Structures are given as C-alpha cells and as structure tokens.
Amino acid sequence: MTDLGAYAALEGMFNELDHAVSEFEEEPRITAEEALSYFGLPGGFIEPLLPDDEEFGVIHEPTADVYEWDDPWSVSYGIDGSTTRSLQFSNGLLAGASVAKLGVSGDSEHAELANRATTTLVAHLNEDEFSLGDIDDSEFDTPEGIEAHVFQFPQCERTSRLEEYVVGVSRTYAEGRHAYEVANEIDGPLFIDGPIYPNPAFGWMLFEQVGEGPRRMTEIWPEMVSDILQNYVNTVETMHHRDLPLVGITKTSGSAVALDALETKIDDADVDVSVPLPWTNDHQLFDDALFTMEDKHGDRGSIISYTPWLRQTKQTVRGHPVVPFETFDVNLEHGDASEYQRVFFYARTPMTDNVMRIEVPYLLVKDAERRDQIQRKVLVELSQQQKEPRAITHADEMARITRVDRNKLRQIIGSVRAIEDYNEKRGFRDMEG
Secondary structure (H helix, E strand, C coil), rough: CCHHHHHHHHHHHHHHHHHHHHHHCCCCCCCHHHHHHHHHHCCCCCCEEECCCCCCCEEEEHHHHHHHHCCCCCCEEEEEEECCCCCCCCCEEEEEEEEEEEEEECCCCHHHHHHEEEEEEEEEEECCCCCCCCCCCCHCCCCCEEEEEEEEECCCCCCCCCHHHHHHHHHHHHHHHHHHHCCCCCCCCEEEEEECCCCCHHHHHHHHHHHHCCCHHHHHCCHHHHHHHHHHHHHHHHHHCCCCCCEEEEEECCCHHHHHHHHHHHHCCCCCCCCCCCCCHHHHHHHEEEECCCCCCEEEEEEECCCEEEEECCCEECCCCCCCCCCCCCCCCCCHHHCCCEEEEEEEECCCCCEEEEEEHHHCCCHHHHHHHHHHHHHHHHHCCCCCCCCHHHHHHCCCHEEEEEHHHHCCCHHHCCCCCCCCCCCCHHHHC
C-alpha cells in the first residue's frame, strides 16, 4: 500500500490534471470520429476501400442484430503460441522455447488437428566449440502429431537485443510453421492471434529493406528471418488457393501507422485542421472514434462499432516509403508484393471495451463482396465473444507454457546453473504480454 502522505500528493496532482483536462475538453476541437473522415483524402499510403460515393466513417450496429447475421463459415480455426521467455544460465547459455497450437470452434470434421503442435527451441552460446549438430525430433521421443525444431542461434557480437532475438525467432517460427502445416487441412477461416505478418520479424525485414535502423538480426541470421516470413507468406497463398479467409487480430499495439497517414493526408490538403492530431497512437485514435455513450445500455441495447476497410499500400520506415517483401528474400507466388499488403479495419466490443485491429492480405479480399463476408464473420465472432474469436481463445489455452513448465524445463539443463533475474523471481515477468 502506498504511504498515506505520498498518496495524498499523488491524489492532489491527479486532481489538478483532471481540472486542466476538463478545461481543455471544453475547447472546440476536432473529434476522433470527425478525424477519421479525412481518410478519404489522397496520400499517406493508406486508402479506404469504399465506393466513390461513400464517405469513410464509423458504423454502429446493435449486437442483437449482428447475432442474426448469416455466417458463411460455421467452423473456424485459430493459431496461437506461447514461449518460455528467455532462459539464462551461468556459462552464458541463452535459450528460448515455444509451442504453437490450433484451436477449433464449431462442429469440425477436423477436430483432431487441435491435438497437433509445433514446438521450437532456440539456443545461443557464443563459443566456437559449442554445437547442437543436426538435432531433429528423431533424436528423442516425440508424440505423434508433435513437430520439434531445434535451432542454434549463430555466434555474434554482444547485443542488448539478444534475448528478444532468441525468443522472437522461437515464437514466430513455431506459429508460422504451424499455420502453414494446418492450412491445407482446415475447412474454415484461420484466425491468427496478432498481425498476419509477425513482429519482430516483419520489422527486421523492413529495416533491412530501407538499409537503416536496427538491422542486426538480418545481419546475424538472414536466412532465419526469410524462413519465418516465408512460412506466413506460404500460409497466405495456401488459404488463397483454398478460397478461405486468413485473419489477423491485434488487441494492443503502440503503432501509429494509421495516425501518421491521416496526419499526412490532412497536412497535404487544404483543410482547416491543425496537425499533429492530439492522439499518440492508432489504438487511442480508434478507441476514441469508436466509443459511443450508448454502446452498453442504449435504447438499441449493446452496440458494436467498427470502421470500413482501409488498404495500406506502403510502409514508411525512417522516412522512406517501402513496399514490404518487394526487395527481400521471400518467394511470392501471386503477382507482385502489392498483392500481399494488408487490408484492415478497427472494431470495438462494448461490454469489454476491447479495441481490435482486424487485418487480412489484399490478395484474399480484392473482391468487395468477399470483404463484406469476412467483416461480417469477424463481427459475429466479436459480438458473441466480446473479445478475440473463440478459436484463438482455445488455441491460447492449449499452447500456454506456465511458470511451472518453464521452471521444469530450466531445471533439465543440470550441467550449469540457471540464472533468474529479480523480476522473474518475484513473478513480475509472468504478468508480461
């Protein structure tokens, strides 16, 4: 409990902040919903996918009505993964392991796919003599339907990002490989917990494409970055072949890609709106725009709010416009890189106040009717769950590596002493995302 005197000081400062904010809110300024209407302006590398005679704006639907919408796909699937986070040892060994699973929602003829898993272990020890050799799952007893992949992280100069690299490779390889493995066997939409192209691998590629920024990972292990992204691209292409949706659901993000694009559009046009806009990231902007005072207990019952689709044609990285995948070592089977760019919309669930970015590859939704089908499917799922689709929830439950699991795995490495940081000992790292 906070010291009473200290809390009194905090309370006083927050009261002053509330007073200042109240005065600011009384001043006339553009609302978030009004700001969204400027997505129809040219520029910014983000464009609305709407008929020419329609304006970009927020849509509010009673969840009771959404429940009654036709669902083109009665069965859906979800991919999620879990990691041990980084495991450190006294001799310099650093390791990270992950599990990826498929969740199934609905009466599926392929329910047994949920029993499969893809597991990974990535280990790093900066010593010439250390080698994992050619370990594969034939070296140990792996249950049927479980894939095991062991990787040795290359030797490299010391970097503060090494833990991020080891764990990031472990998680994204497992999830992408598992998605690709099951894509040929499912018969409904595949939801991914997160973006359709995963971070941090997607960011590693972008920095390499522009030749600036943190490029250590693409210098240390370029083939692994390519392999990770190739798994996701292959999944996109497989789902396209099978005429099934692939949908990424991002619940939290500090990205300001849409906000930056909106400010660019406003700045380039002759409109009476000052930039920068007051919001600090996309989540803030869309949370504000999608909120309605009647979303929970209005005359029409609870309301789910969402935007039309937006298409991103390029990314801006360190001031340079770049088309993801265009100049990177990933094979694209369909057309050029523009076909693989992301199309997205935002939605807000009323009872849980969740704001989510929903994205799909443009290749899968070039047809307006198909976009409408997928949007309706997603909104039905969100209205029912008030959070991510049920298939993702099931995948998360089955893939989760608990703290007990992590400690048991750490103790298997008995030849050297394990090192836990202070926050992990206190359990703080179990509260991380």
